[in-house]
Amino acid sequence: MVSYTLKVNGKERQISADEDTPLLWILRDELNLVGTKFGCGIGQCGACTVHINGQANRSCLLKAAALEGMEITTIEGLATDDTLHPVQEAWKEHDVPQCGYCQAGQIMTAASFLAENPAPSGDEIRQAMHGNICRCAAYNRIEKAVATAAKNG
Amino acid sequence: MIEERKKFTFSRRGFIRTSALAGGGILLGVNFLNACKESAQPPVNIANLNFKEFNAFIKIAENGYVTIFSPNPEIGQGVKTSMPMLIAEELDVPWEHVTVEQAGLDTENFTRQVAGGSQSIRHGWEPLRQTGAIAKQMLIQAAAARWEVEPYTCTASNGVITNQAGKQLGYGDVVNDAALLPVPENAVLKDPKDFKIIGKDAINVDVHKIVTGQPLYGLDYTAPGMKYASVLRPPAFGQTLKSFDASEAKKVGGVIDVLKFGDKVAVIANNTWAAMKGKHKLTAQWNDTTLESTEDHDAKLNAILNGSKFEVRREDGNVNSAFSEADSVIERTYESPFLPHNCMEPMNFYANVTAERIHLVGPIQTPAGTAKRIAHVLERDEKEIDLEMTRMGGGFGRRLYGDFAEEAALISNGAKLPIKVVFSREDDMAAGTYRPAIKYRIKAALKDGKVTAYHLKEAAINSNMYGLIPHFFPAGAIKNYKVETGNYQSNITTGAWRAPYTNFLAFAEQSFFDEIAKELAIDPVKLRMDLLDNVNDGEDERIEYSAARMKETIKLAAEKGNWGKAAENVYQGFAAYYSHNTHVAEVVDITLQNGFPKVEKVTVAVDCGIVVNPTGAINQVEGGVIDGIGHAMYGNFAFDNGKPKATNFDAYRLIRMNETPKVETYFVENNLSPTGLGEPGLPPAGGALANAITAATGKRMLTQPFIEHFNTDTREVRG
Numbered sequence: 001m002v003s004y005t006l007k008v009n010g011k012e013r014q015i016s017a018d019e020d021t022p023l024l025w026i027l028r029d030e031l032n033l034v035g036t037k038f039g040c041g042i043g044q045c046g047a048c049t050v051h052i053n054g055q056a057n058r059s060c061l062l063k064a065a066a067l068e069g070m071e072i073t074t075i076e077g078l079a080t081d082d083t084l085h086p087v088q089e090a091w092k093e094h095d096v097p098q099c100g101y102c103q104a105g106q107i108m109t110a111a112s113f114l115a116e117n118p119a120p121s122g123d124e125i126r127q128a129m130h131g132n133i134c135r136c137a138a139y140n141r142i143e144k145a146v147a148t149a150a151k152n153g
Numbered sequence: 154m155i156e157e158r159k160k161f162t163f164s165r166r167g168f169i170r171t172s173a174l175a176g177g178g179i180l181l182g183v184n185f186l187n188a189c190k191e192s193a194q195p196p197v198n199i200a201n202l203n204f205k206e207f208n209a210f211i212k213i214a215e216n217g218y219v220t221i222f223s224p225n226p227e228i229g230q231g232v233k234t235s236m237p238m239l240i241a242e243e244l245d246v247p248w249e250h251v252t253v254e255q256a257g258l259d260t261e262n263f264t265r266q267v268a269g270g271s272q273s274i275r276h277g278w279e280p281l282r283q284t285g286a287i288a289k290q291m292l293i294q295a296a297a298a299r300w301e302v303e304p305y306t307c308t309a310s311n312g313v314i315t316n317q318a319g320k321q322l323g324y325g326d327v328v329n330d331a332a333l334l335p336v337p338e339n340a341v342l343k344d345p346k347d348f349k350i351i352g353k354d355a356i357n358v359d360v361h362k363i364v365t366g367q368p369l370y371g372l373d374y375t376a377p378g379m380k381y382a383s384v385l386r387p388p389a390f391g392q393t394l395k396s397f398d399a400s401e402a403k404k405v406g407g408v409i410d411v412l413k414f415g416d417k418v419a420v421i422a423n424n425t426w427a428a429m430k431g432k433h434k435l436t437a438q439w440n441d442t443t444l445e446s447t448e449d450h451d452a453k454l455n456a457i458l459n460g461s462k463f464e465v466r467r468e469d470g471n472v473n474s475a476f477s478e479a480d481s482v483i484e485r486t487y488e489s490p491f492l493p494h495n496c497m498e499p500m501n502f503y504a505n506v507t508a509e510r511i512h513l514v515g516p517i518q519t520p521a522g523t524a525k526r527i528a529h530v531l532e533r534d535e536k537e538i539d540l541e542m543t544r545m546g547g548g549f550g551r552r553l554y555g556d557f558a559e560e561a562a563l564i565s566n567g568a569k570l571p572i573k574v575v576f577s578r579e580d581d582m583a584a585g586t587y588r589p590a591i592k593y594r595i596k597a598a599l600k601d602g603k604v605t606a607y608h609l610k611e612a613a614i615n616s617n618m619y620g621l622i623p624h625f626f627p628a629g630a631i632k633n634y635k636v637e638t639g640n641y642q643s644n645i646t647t648g649a650w651r652a653p654y655t656n657f658l659a660f661a662e663q664s665f666f667d668e669i670a671k672e673l674a675i676d677p678v679k680l681r682m683d684l685l686d687n688v689n690d691g692e693d694e695r696i697e698y699s700a701a702r703m704k705e706t707i708k709l710a711a712e713k714g715n716w717g718k719a720a721e722n723v724y725q726g727f728a729a730y731y732s733h734n735t736h737v738a739e740v741v742d743i744t745l746q747n748g749f750p751k752v753e754k755v756t757v758a759v760d761c762g763i764v765v766n767p768t769g770a771i772n773q774v775e776g777g778v779i780d781g782i783g784h785a786m787y788g789n790f791a792f793d794n795g796k797p798k799a800t801n802f803d804a805y806r807l808i809r810m811n812e813t814p815k816v817e818t819y820f821v822e823n824n825l826s827p828t829g830l831g832e833p834g835l836p837p838a839g840g841a842l843a844n845a846i847t848a849a850t851g852k853r854m855l856t857q858p859f860i861e862h863f864n865t866d867t868r869e870v871r872g
Contacts, residue, residue, distance in 0.1 A: 035366015075366030099229030101546030137779035
């Protein structure tokens with residue numbers, strides 16, 4: 001057991017957990033932030049994507065204890081107050097989700113990507129989103145929603 | 154002239170009941186699918202409500218706003234949005250005034266739900282609209298009584314009732330009066346041309362919660378004192394537990410108990426990570442019984458196809474004499490592997506088994522059957538079980554099977570703790586209920602430029618095509634026709650997988666039709682149209698598909714997909730298939746990139762009758778098509794001595810964004826009763842893709858996945 005402090009969605013959180021616990025399970029089981037999803041545990045599907053200092057990362061592969069001092073943003077912290085992030089708005093506008101389980105990870109990947117590349121081409125969008133699996137295959141709408149978010153962002 | 158062939162009949166009497174609410178307003182108990190007992194009478198007092206016969210409720214509040222409590226399993230197919238639309242249409246309220254809520258927690262009222270088979274909308278079409286229409290009629294009656302006029306002189310629209318004098322009352326104004334009225338015998342349904350909600354886009358009612366990451370799914374559920382369990386199961390099918398050692402597992406921080414049940418061992422911990430780590434520290438010895446490999450299955454299925462032990466599922470005319478008289482005969486064998494479901498949300502379930510009650514919560518497509526199963530295994534009364542359903546992170550058939558719920562109940566019962574069982578991805582893929590490996594051998598007799606006989610043999614693991622599938626197209630279109638099946642009983646667990654059997658049968662047959670077309674030197678689309686010309690709709694009651702509707706669907710796909718007019722270096726493939734009561738036709742466009750197929754576009758035509766919610770409908774079609782393309786292209790799941798060779802997404806390939814075609818969806822416009830869309834888009838996709846690959850490369854894709862036919866290093870077609 002180790003104790004450390006994480007900054008999650010702008011708030012300092014005291015953690016006491018096994019040193020090797022991935023950020024994913026700290027978020028879900030300790031902080032009750034269950035919007036970040038467990039999909040594969042090996043960084044292959046992207047369902048657990050969060051932002052570390054603004055960069056999209058797979059939370060299932062990150063040891064939480066090593067993230068002290070970093071800005072961790074989860075899907076619950078993507079909106080500012082009551083204003084949704086343009087990516088979230090675009091997801092609603094295009095009615096993207098089917099089962100919806102992977103969408104938090106898709107949205108976090110898209111938000112980080114658009115912060116770096118605010119006016120991407122279609123190919124760049126497809127490349128950027130390639131690491132996130134959607135088993136319902138809502139890929140056409142994900143692609144359209146990212147393009148819309150870029151336009152409105 | 155296309156006519157509606159089969160309509161659902163239902164008993165209105167007793168499927169709806171009303172009650173005044175203590176706080177004002179009206180509550181309607183509705184049974185989505187089953188007529189309830191005739192003896193059910195409307196209670197006067199809400200405290201006396203026994204709404205157990207019902208599985209949905211509509212509340213109309215004093216402000217006229219409507220809440221529909223939907224208990225139906227939502228696995229991503231959109232019924233939580235589309236089914237309430239049917240009620241709201243006939244009730245005639247603005248969709249913005251409707252709130253849809255998942256059935257409340259800790260209630261015994263919602264224990265009868267049905268999911269699966271793309272049937273929710275088809276079965277709900279009449280009763281749900283009737284429910285809305287009856288409620289509207291009662292509101293009109295209440296207003297008419299207030300005005301002292303005849304109800305037929307009043308109209309209701311957008312939540313407002315108007316009489317001939319132009320006076321108006323809102324639904325909320327009369328809802329308390331309406332609650333005291335008897336349920337009327339007659340309610341007139343709208344003419345489809347007057348629909349205001351049906352046919353308009355309604356965004357998924359949970360979309361805000363989904364995009365903001367609010368708890369919705371089974372894996373998100375928590376309860377006071379809940380512990381997590383990770384389960385060690387036999388690593389190979391055909392193994393039983395000999396012995397195990399938990400001493401290292403118990404040393405893992407956070408692990409609180411280790412429990413053997415049957416051939417499985419559960420590690421119980423304070424959090425998911427500790428439970429998973431603890432499981433990895435278990436050591437176990439296993440007894441081997443029969444350990445099967447993919448090579449064994451291959452040999453068994455080949456032996457069936459080459460043998461004579463078949464069950465005849467349909468036989469018309471005399472195929473043998475037609476074959477002996479044929480100008481030529483074509484025969485092909487098509488092969489597909491097992492497939493795991495791979496729902497994005499791994500299997501999980503919560504159980505709290507106490508001496509008094511059994512509380513179960515989680516993602517399950519068959520709540521009633523699962524409750525029964527758990528009552529049986531725990532030797533308890535089913536009445537002691539409360540089962541709540543969560544939104545599901547995908548189903549595809551996997552969540553029809555309650556093995557994971559039973560595990561949770563057994564562990565909770567043994568440990569005397571509230572337990573959530575969580576599968577890792579490896580657990581999920583290795584302890585599956587897979588789409589079985591299947592082989593089809595199809596033989597056709599050709600004479601004078603026509604198909605004179607068709608003989609299909611199915612060899613499958615564990616079970617065979619069921620219901621009316623043997624009577625799907627081309628049954629009825631070819632005079633001498635025979636479908637027969639055989640199976641091999643394996644110890645690998647198999648079950649329904651999105652569009653069971655047809656997900657591969659359609660590929661085999663639609664590929665085969667292209668071979669026939671080539672042999673006869675006619676256009677593949679024309680071949681299908683000519684065959685459909687032989688069918689007289691309604692002549693054979695076992696034949697559910699409509700030749701007239703299928704021809705319209707094919708024409709639409711061919712037109713919108715520019716069939717036969719592909720641009721340079723674009724190769725096309727066609728397929729059309731009826732399943733789950735919906736007719737679908739698809740044109741696939743591919744290009745070759747260094748000899749490797751790239752799926753550019755799929756044009757889909759769909760006849761599902763009236764499209765209730767276009768945005769949701771398109772989502773289902775796009776998803777089904779891409780799912781079909783993905784699994785035909787990449788899906789492979791092999792066994793080595795009972796063990797799956799792939800257990801996570803590093804070794805099992807699912808289609809991703811960059812491999813995804815653009816899907817264009819067109820609906821055949823008609824006013825026929827709607828049918829489902831969760832599955833029918835999938836079956837034709839693999840066949841259309843296979844035919845496009847053949848057009849591009851000259852190679853036939855006789856086995857799935859297609860990627861195995863290409864050397865992915867050099868991206869050339871393998872000989």
